[in-house]
Amino acid sequence: MAIDILMPALSPTMEEGTLTKWLKKVGDDVKSGDVLAEIETDKATMEIEAVDEGKLLEILVAEGTEGVKVNAVIARVGEEGETAAAKPAAAQAAPAEKPQPAAPASSTVPAAPVVKVEADPDLPAGTQYESKTVREALREAMAEEMRRDGDVFLMGEEVAEYQGAYKISQGLLDEFGAKRVIDTPITEHGFAGIGVGAAFAGLKPIVEFMTFNFAMQAIDQIINSAAKTLYMSGGQMGCPIVFRGPNGAAARVGAQHSQDYAAWYGMIPGLKVVMPYTAADAKGLLKAAIRDPNPVIFLENEVLYGHHFDVPKLDDYVLPIGKARIHKAGKDVTIVSFGMGMSYAIKAAEELAGLGIDAELIDLRTIRPMDIETVVNSVKKTGRCVTVEEGWPQGSVGSEIAYQIQANAFDYLDAPVGRITGKDVPMPYAANLEKLALPTVGDVIEAVRAVTYR
């Protein structure tokens, strides 16, 4: 059976090329791997090799021909004695056009599915609270989950014998041993990748970054490996891993150690991104993150580690990822924040109350998936919104919220959305400049007054 040799596509973008030279002539024997001809593409001159064996029966495009379309028949190979004319269509004959898949796919973009996130669980009547630091809450969350599931382990720099650079993992080595609380060398890229591999195998690693600034060394493993593999594998592979550690500005540590990654990770499909403010949320959400079958970025804050909050005294306090919390109800303006930003927002709301402005305060808690519904519903009530975060302005979380509000509550808005962020500069070291670079309570108050025209 004669086989048609087609003009090949030799790059992802090639549509036509020049057949510069034939290296075989009619009548020549051809075997797999023989170079048949040279083709000039837009990028380079390439050789085309024979895949099948036989005699070169016919050359249909002379050398030197320009503009030969991809998939045009340029020659025929077949058995000796066979004529090209006798068998025009062969088993592998080139169709006139590129073969089409069985069912032509629709070009309409299907609507994104809407995932409903359950509300926070109702606390049993008479639930007691105890005052705990965020540090204690995080440690309890990890310890409880490690007791519950032997596949959960903690790895990171100084998490074991040093008891944690910020003492989050204090006592865990004693309770769980060196097999499950693992000191790593200072090699973020490498141990993040090892964590991802362990998660692919079904373990549930908690990878602690001493700070998220250092996770920049590992961001390829976080995004390209952890976040995308479920999709790239058609759902076969999962990556149940938590990357956690302090994020954002601490105090006087300069540009390379003071950065908020909420918006960075918040952009990536395949990740969940959590950034709690209170100790109760830190505990309930970290437990949820460890149980989550997806990669979760858990952004903590060094300044908040020592802050006290009331935490429900329950054996198993787990909160839903993806649900915002109304920190304080109000009617005049919606203030949306998360993580450390909440501390500015809360103080601002207190002072605004003195000015007669009743602010509704929303703690997003999760950056991705974002509970925009709660924000939009609030803005429909108040007609005004200010966002607060420490990160940079361009492409910030606040920018996304402002977009969502104008798309979903445009007719309800009585003023443009206000956005408070860190200044658009690397973090300076000098105390006075650092203060200027970060948002302040005053900034928030000013923005609220602007959107309320008061």
Add this chain to the structure above:
Amino acid sequence: MAVRPATEKRSRASAPTSATRKTGKISNPAINYQVAEFDKDDELKAYHDMLLIRRFEEKAGQLYGMGLIGGFCHLYIGQEAVVVGIQKALREGEDQVTTSYRDHGHMLACGMDPKGVMAELTGRQGGYSRGKGGSMHMFSREKQFFGGHGIVGAQVPIGAGLAFADKYRGTDNVSVVYFGDGAANQGQVYETFNMAQLWKLPVIFVIENNRYAMGTSVSRSSAQTDFAKRGESFNIPGEQVDGMDVRAVKAAADRAVEWARAGNGPYILEMQTYRYRGHSMSDPAKYRTKDEVQKMRDERDPIEQVRKRLVEKGWASEDDLKEIDKNVRAVVTEAADFASADAEPDPSELWTDILR
């Protein structure tokens, strides 16, 4: 950097003689060069498995030329003895495998279905990733094949992580990570070497030295071109292997697997191999001479070596071999037909598998 003939004695392997932290002493692994004994069935299976990869890759190249396969497509032609030899030393379905984007051969060697692999190359719903991964991103949990990774070197810590899980769970499975001479210069590889040895992870690092990192030759990119020595400062034993002789690969893999399975930690195998085609389909490979490629094909071809032995020993006639070739072609043609006719993924697949 010639790939040495199979009969040459090997003495450069750099098994550590110095003390290690944990044991205080590390025994010298068997480093003397030897080829594994292959009986008739072994030779016939190796011939079949390598031929399947070669014919599959040739067909993939053809489908790429027809525009049925898009984007990047990296062919494994010339390197077949490496995966086929290593796989013979593994426990299928238990030991794990990860590799780079030049992954079609590894998947076939792991026993993955050629139809599913080819349909992934054409981006169809019957592909291993339902058309959402492509040539560089395919997986099979059933066959313990953990990808197919598109970022040079990223699979190295991931493969060590799989070995970490084996150790954590107390199994005696091993994890094999393949990467190229190009990836061997990535920083995360050395981060991984350090932790793998520190924690005695059962991982075998197979460096497929095909002499070119895309278009840059080993001598132009590497200060230390003896890749078996790359683990020396971590006390990881390593050896250079004739990666064109499937028996030599098997023998080396047996040593490495035994070492790792026994709990001694990682092992490095530098496979001296050669890719006949360009780095990807759009690479004209102008950085080397045609003679270099032709010489390798004529003198060192991994499939031809087995074919010759089969004929010389009277284990297969030319007709027998033709029959094998015919059967392999039929499998590949079936895969190509399936991959051309299968439907593209349903548009609703756009939104699936992002989160669990």
